[in-house]
Amino acid sequence: xxxxxxxxxxxxxxxxKKILGQGCTPLIITVNQPFKVLTKIYxxxxxxxxxxxxxxxxxQYSGGVCEENPRVHYINNPSNLTxxxxxxxxxxxxxxxxxxxxxxxxVSMLLIHIPSxxxxxFFHFVVNKLKLSDVSGIFLxxxxxxxxxxxxxxxxxxxxxxxxxxxxxxKP
Amino acid sequence: MxxxxxxxxxxxxxxxxxxxxxxxxxxxxxxxxxxxxPDTHSIVDANPIAEEILGSSKSEMINRMCHEYICPAxxxxxxxxxxxxxxxxxxxxxxNKKGEKVAVQKTVAKVKINGKEYLVESFVDISDRKKxxxxxxxxxxxxxxxxxxIRRPLELTKMNMQLIADQVKxxxxxxxxxxxxxxIQANNISQMIKNLDDLVRMVAxxxxxxxxxxxxxxxxxx
Numbered sequence: 001x002x003x004x005x006x007x008x009x010x011x012x013x014x015x016x017k018k019i020l021g022q023g024c025t026p027l028i029i030t031v032n033q034p035f036k037v038l039t040k041i042y043x044x045x046x047x048x049x050x051x052x053x054x055x056x057x058x059x060q061y062s063g064g065v066c067e068e069n070p071r072v073h074y075i076n077n078p079s080n081l082t083x084x085x086x087x088x089x090x091x092x093x094x095x096x097x098x099x100x101x102x103x104x105x106x107v108s109m110l111l112i113h114i115p116s117x118x119x120x121x122f123f124h125f126v127v128n129k130l131k132l133s134d135v136s137g138i139f140l141x142x143x144x145x146x147x148x149x150x151x152x153x154x155x156x157x158x159x160x161x162x163x164x165x166x167x168x169x170x171k172p
Numbered sequence: 173m174x175x176x177x178x179x180x181x182x183x184x185x186x187x188x189x190x191x192x193x194x195x196x197x198x199x200x201x202x203x204x205x206x207x208x209x210p211d212t213h214s215i216v217d218a219n220p221i222a223e224e225i226l227g228s229s230k231s232e233m234i235n236r237m238c239h240e241y242i243c244p245a246x247x248x249x250x251x252x253x254x255x256x257x258x259x260x261x262x263x264x265x266x267x268n269k270k271g272e273k274v275a276v277q278k279t280v281a282k283v284k285i286n287g288k289e290y291l292v293e294s295f296v297d298i299s300d301r302k303k304x305x306x307x308x309x310x311x312x313x314x315x316x317x318x319x320x321x322i323r324r325p326l327e328l329t330k331m332n333m334q335l336i337a338d339q340v341k342x343x344x345x346x347x348x349x350x351x352x353x354x355x356i357q358a359n360n361i362s363q364m365i366k367n368l369d370d371l372v373r374m375v376a377x378x379x380x381x382x383x384x385x386x387x388x389x390x391x392x393x394x
């Protein structure tokens with residue numbers, strides 16, 4: 001899903017609400033906000049913190065304390081794609097057997113840490129893993145935040161590239 | 173201007189002592205020209221620029237098959253005589269005597285000389301232009317990667333900073349939470365600076381000799 005930079009936080013919240021509204025359990029992969037802050041923001045927005053799982057790649061990166069929580073898995077650095085891949089598999093296994101959906105926030109921030117060509121390969125790997133596990137996935141990205149070549153590569157393995165429109169996603 | 177052009181199997185169409193306008197043009201034009209007998213597909217003449225581009229002498233080329241030198245098509249699949257395809261100002265790759273690829277723009281025309289049909293293959297070396305095009309593509313790639321890995325994340329960082337400012341104002345966030353968020357933004361900015369340095373270094377290394385030595389050293393941080 002693509003949105004202008006000023007809408008990316010709004011898109012995150014709207015997408016999590018939409019996933020929960022569909023009876024899915026979201027797994028949020030955050031390369032932007034630490035788990036503690038994310039939980040506070042979601043709670044403020046009326047999202048129950050017992051309803052989602054998180055892979056947090058930035059708490060350790062910021063020198064923060066990784067508080068024990070069965071719903072959160074910490075990675076030491078957003079550029080550690082090996083651990084991130086393993087964590088995705090582990091947390092998906094740990095999640096209850098009902099519908100699951102991962103939300104990656106955001107592709108654009110991950111590009112600070114790795115080159116776009118590596119990011120493209122990583123997302124291809126993740127999408128394949130999701131397809132094999134019958135899990136849905138949503139990747140948030142700043143509009144025009146992807147190389148047209150990479151966007152066309154990604155469009156070959158994702159189902160759809162969607163422009164975020166707040167008023168549309170807000171409808172039940 | 174009705175001079176008779178005589179084909180010699182040793183020297184091509186023109187002998188060394190020929191003194192006519194066509195020979196003068198053939199020898200001095202800054203375009204490679206190869207004349208081919210379409211019946212046998214053998215080379216019957218080549219001018220000095222063709223020798224230079226292909227790295228082979230005229231004597232090495234005469235009586236050799238054209239697909240050994242200037243055309244990748246196999247025998248019996250000549251694009252001009254077998255497939256009736258026109259070749260006009262098309263980009264092709266020749267392999268010279270050293271085995272190096274040479275980008276050329278070539279045209280093949282049918283002509284009648286002394287009542288017999290020949291193929292006149294003319295070509296210019298466009299390697300420099302291709303290199304310039306490749307550099308342009310590399311530069312666009314560099315700009316593109318810079319925008320993706322620096323400009324867009326900077327826009328997001330700006331939004332994050334605004335969000336953090338709002339969080340401080342709300343008084344609902346602990347100082348450690350704010351510190352962590354600020355530290356993430358600081359680390360990200362450091363990484364963006366590193367990315368920019370890496371991209372500049374890559375360009376400096378790739379462009380090599382084209383960049384003045386002192387400036388290259390400055391870019392490489394020497």
